[in-house]
Amino acid sequence: MATVELKDVRKTYGGRVEAVKGVSIDIPDGAMCVLVGPSGCGKSTLLRMIAGLEEITSGTVSIGGEVVNTRGPAERDIAMVFQNYALYPHMKVYDNMAYGLRNRGMAKDEIDRRVREAAATLGLAELLERRPRELSGGQRQRVAMGRAIVRSPKAFLFDEPLSNLDAKLRGQMRIEIKNLQRALGVTSVYVTHDQVEAMTLADTLVVMNGGIAEQIDTPMAIYEKPASIFVAGFIGSPAMNLLAAHGAEQGKGLTLASGGAIKPRDLAAPEAGRQVLLGVRPEHLTLVSDSKNADIEMKVTAVETLGADTLAHGRPVAGDARGGELIARLPGSVRISEDDVLPLAIDAGAAHLFDAGTGKRI
């Protein structure tokens, strides 16, 4: 068990393509750090640099207070769970888990004790004599976890471990991984592109985009105070609505491009005329009785009835939203249909302001 620290880690391929552009993260002992971002954002590269599978162009990676830049993967005392499980197909489950320990020259009975203990924890005790191809996807995933656990490493590294499982199993394994990680208290770095996984698993969430860490914080802090338009759009489902607006003429308040004016209570109002984007999560758009009380009017283009909620997709009647689309999460009891014009109020207290030019939070 140990801390994992990244200091200004960079990765350049062939001296030209910068995959990771200076990321610094401190992961406290026993914490679960999730790297999330769209494909190509450098999250996997970063993980592989921590693992030692990828060379570090500059910056330092420390595990347990020691800089491990020049050490090979086996000498970093980490264990990795791969996307396709990467089990040795010709070895029994038992040997798959024992292999790393044997390579370290551990005594036979100690190996046996550890493998059986891990197998019991993961519900694999009955399967130890099987080969990977005789296992289901979920079982293979557990074996891959077991291979990591038996080592009692300083850190677990997960590379999109659940992306090959079906939705139901994924949800189940997500909880299992979380419980297991808590129980073992091993510092973990988890890479995923799935923001639900990211939100539920993370102690520290790192949202990556284009090789940089856009925001590093707890999941709720990121959800409640996204640092940029990118984070706002990436975290939360459905994505946050972004409305073009500018600072109102007199005093506080905002003028929406659609014509309405609102006064965000807790937000520092931008100076008059400054172009901003107003970020409103779908759940912070509420249906009001008539257009007089509405901040914005939306013409519905599609309705998704989820039971508990109804998602209304549409376009602002006047002005524009980023991407032209607006989504409102309405109570499931609301009956709406396409082409309805909905008068919506914006919960100004829960709204976010971003600079239209830089995309940063104001």
Add this chain to the structure above:
Amino acid sequence: MADTTAPQSTAAVLGRREEGAMLGISRTSRYIAHAILILGVIVVAFPIYYTFVASTHSLQTILRPPLPLLPGDRFFDNYYQALFGGVGRIGGVSVDLLLFNTTVMALGIAVGKIIISVLSAFAIVFFRFPGRMFFFWVIFITLMLPVEVRILPTYKVMVDLGLIDTYTGLILPLMASATATLLFRQFFLTIPGELVEAARVDGAGPWRFFKDILLPLSKTNIAALFVIMFIYGWTQYLWPLLVTNRNDMNTIVIALRKMISFADADTQWHLVMVTSILAILPPIMVVLFMQRWFVKGLVETEK
């Protein structure tokens, strides 16, 4: 490993094959298919059967056509004579020494080829070193140079090295193989990168990875290649003919040739037939023994 489908038992796979009838194959067409197969077997197997029949008759019976279609009564006499008596015909060398020579050569070629090609494919696929592609292409272009093409320079080299009439001289020039290297390269390229990385994280160095993971995964490939190369080595004619002068270094194929003299009457055909049968037995045994691995390799993909 990439497959996420439910594991299938061997029986299930075979079961699906037997359901050929489901594809609309009628009873009649199945008979026709079998008739063609049987015809094919007869065409292939008859000469061998006839050789066996001839090996159980006396020389007089063989030389007086037509040759009977059923085995004769000289089985034990002929085989005893070929194995222990009839040494004069093949240069004073006993059949078992010839078989031994041929076995050494065939095994040497097969094992040597496999070792060299597995190792070179391992180097080319899993390591980055200067000139890697250069070496790959050098190996690749030797495909265009079969033994017959490079036989004179090779012979010269063997003479200079004093390897005439040695096992090394028989084996070495036939060992280098681009085909086997390419085959292993293609197979190694299909091994997922994650598996290699998992092994690295598990503390397996290159040698451990090779021994514990790569070789076990390649075993069906190795078995197939072994059979092909063993038979290739066993049936070599031109090279052993050139590189051996002494009769006790002959291979069985060369000896067979030497047993047949130009005058028909001088040739002890019954012994030639016995020797032929003895000559094809070891390759057959290799195929039968290795078949288990073949079938295994075909039925289950170990990846």
